[in-house]
Amino acid sequence: MYCVKKINDDLYWVGGSDRRLALFENAYPIPRGISYNSYVMLDEKTVLFDTVDRAITGQFLENVEAVLDGRNLDYIIVNHMEPDHCATLGEIVRRYPDVQVVCNAKTVPIINQFYEFGVDSRAIIVKEGDTLSTGKHNFTFYLAPMVHWPEVMVTYDTTDKVLFSADAFGTFGAMNGNIFADELNFERDWLDDSRRYYSNIVGKYGPSTMTLLKKLATLDIQLLCPLHGPVWRSDINWYVDKYLLWSSYEPEEKSVMIAYGSIYGNTENAANILACRLADQGVKNVVVYDVAVTHPSVLISEAFRCSHLVFASATYNSGIFSSMEHLLMDMKSHNVQNRTVALMENGTWGITAGKKMAEIISQMKNMTILDDMITIKSSVKEDQLTEINAMAEAIVKTL
Numbered sequence: 001m002y003c004v005k006k007i008n009d010d011l012y013w014v015g016g017s018d019r020r021l022a023l024f025e026n027a028y029p030i031p032r033g034i035s036y037n038s039y040v041m042l043d044e045k046t047v048l049f050d051t052v053d054r055a056i057t058g059q060f061l062e063n064v065e066a067v068l069d070g071r072n073l074d075y076i077i078v079n080h081m082e083p084d085h086c087a088t089l090g091e092i093v094r095r096y097p098d099v100q101v102v103c104n105a106k107t108v109p110i111i112n113q114f115y116e117f118g119v120d121s122r123a124i125i126v127k128e129g130d131t132l133s134t135g136k137h138n139f140t141f142y143l144a145p146m147v148h149w150p151e152v153m154v155t156y157d158t159t160d161k162v163l164f165s166a167d168a169f170g171t172f173g174a175m176n177g178n179i180f181a182d183e184l185n186f187e188r189d190w191l192d193d194s195r196r197y198y199s200n201i202v203g204k205y206g207p208s209t210m211t212l213l214k215k216l217a218t219l220d221i222q223l224l225c226p227l228h229g230p231v232w233r234s235d236i237n238w239y240v241d242k243y244l245l246w247s248s249y250e251p252e253e254k255s256v257m258i259a260y261g262s263i264y265g266n267t268e269n270a271a272n273i274l275a276c277r278l279a280d281q282g283v284k285n286v287v288v289y290d291v292a293v294t295h296p297s298v299l300i301s302e303a304f305r306c307s308h309l310v311f312a313s314a315t316y317n318s319g320i321f322s323s324m325e326h327l328l329m330d331m332k333s334h335n336v337q338n339r340t341v342a343l344m345e346n347g348t349w350g351i352t353a354g355k356k357m358a359e360i361i362s363q364m365k366n367m368t369i370l371d372d373m374i375t376i377k378s379s380v381k382e383d384q385l386t387e388i389n390a391m392a393e394a395i396v397k398t399l
């Protein structure tokens, strides 16, 4: 049975959620599920905005059919050709053979790479600033390359001031009946997943996101319709402000994430002592994570939130503890930058972790590594408490 949500007089949400998928992109845990948003506009012409992941094909097709209520589908606007939004494009074309595909020049070859239905004969190719009228509604298209693929564009309905923002402003998390962000406690229940989504999926492309945000700053956006997560109809600037911080790699908070890789608990002990001394000195919202048990996507997200990062690693196989090495390489891949870093290393013999961590961090942009790395030999001793105190002081001084 169809399950749709009316957004305004002419616009309907026809997407769905997947609460079974363990790993989004086969990489990121999504314990709260994920929604794949798609929208239908009923005007003199009918318009579908993107499709959905194959996991919810049946629900989606029923939704589209129900909203169209016997009408033909005139246009499908393809803002993003990643399979979580295009896996059902072929089926839509098969069911609505007269549909015209509205996309930009970079989208066409990607459609032809995924599909054999031959998009060229039905494509309406749009460029930056081009418009399309469907009767009452007029749409303007803005290219948004690398937010998060090269062909991405966003579509602005100048009539109702609706922005179809593709992956931008999306979040992990299934939709649970309440489709509007103002019906949820977004800051309490969704912000962490939203940051984790941005930082891990789009975070590498901060400059591209900033370019898009500059374009959007000229628009009056009353309704924000992303491809994942809730629709925004109020407090949109609050969310845009988060994106301004994240895309410019500015920390959201002056706070500290301590990530440790510990084999027998001694490195963990040092991390915990440092966390206590930071808290003693007034630092709030300090977080401590065991890199072996916390998924790197959470740590990437926390690195986007916190101004200061501490990495404490045991030496392992003559190098960095493997989960810590994976985290640092992941941070580098996701373009984490502009942070102040402190390092702790541990080992019983042949201690190398600190030097090797510093080598990786030095390859990231604008990272300041504080002097006086702490070296622990097997376990923290009484006389090292002064060193840990001094590290806490050095961090507080630069907060």
Ligand code: FEO
Binding pocket: 080, 082, 084, 085, 148, 149, 167, 227, 228
């Ligand atoms: Fe939600 Fe880049 O796909």
